[in-house]
Amino acid sequence: MDRIERLNHRDPVVARRIHLVLGLAHAQEAELLQVRHFTPLERSAADIQASTDDHLGALRGDQLLGVVALGPDDEPGQLSVATLVVHPAHQRQGVARALLTHVLQAAPDTVFAVATGARNAPALALYRSLGFVEYRRGSIGPEALPLVKLRRAAAGAKPCRG
Numbered sequence: 014m015d016r017i018e019r020l021n022h023r024d025p026v027v028a029r030r031i032h033l034v035l036g037l038a039h040a041q042e043a044e045l046l047q048v049r050h051f052t053p054l055e056r057s058a059a060d061i062q063a064s065t066d067d068h069l070g071a072l073r074g075d076q077l078l079g080v081v082a083l084g085p086d087d088e089p090g091q092l093s094v095a096t097l098v099v100h101p102a103h104q105r106q107g108v109a110r111a112l113l114t115h116v117l118q119a120a121p122d123t124v125f126a127v128a129t130g131a132r133n134a135p136a137l138a139l140y141r142s143l144g145f146v147e148y149r150r151g152s153i154g155p156e157a158l159p160l161v162k163l164r165r166a167a168a169g170a171k172p173c174r175g
Contacts, residue, residue: 017115020068030077032058038098071108079108086126094127121168131159
């Protein structure tokens with residue numbers, strides 16, 4: 014990975030590139046979670062273009078290796094890691110960790126939250142290793158996919174308790 018930079022997701026070409034990585038990564042995640050109906054797979058390039066989230070990409074040359082998107086959380090006072098995906102060909106190379114570390118270091122006074130599948134062990138391990146703590150559980154969709162919501166306290170704040 015050469016660099017992490019802000020992506021202009023409103024550009025149709027960039028939105029299609031993001032959509033490709035999201036589609037591959039989310040298809041893999043749906044298989045891991047053993048669900049047939051996986052809402053993130055329904056997002057189109059046009060949906061990405063219209064998003065109000067901020068998108069950052071991990072790039073090697075012109076190749077997009079991974080994407081993190083940040084937006085308002087449904088709970089006040091925290092920012093949501095709405096999307097964190099890595100192209101399957103580039104997983105297990107530190108791309109997701111680099112993206113998330115970049116975001117956390119850029120906004121140390123921010124409380125971050127993220128939701129992921131309760132059976133997504135790799136994602137849960139990554140989030141926990143970076144100081145995220147589980148604080149809520151629920152389910153979503155027609156298959157009642159179990160979800161875990163995690164939070165990371167702002168730097169200097171007392172650690173979050175689940």
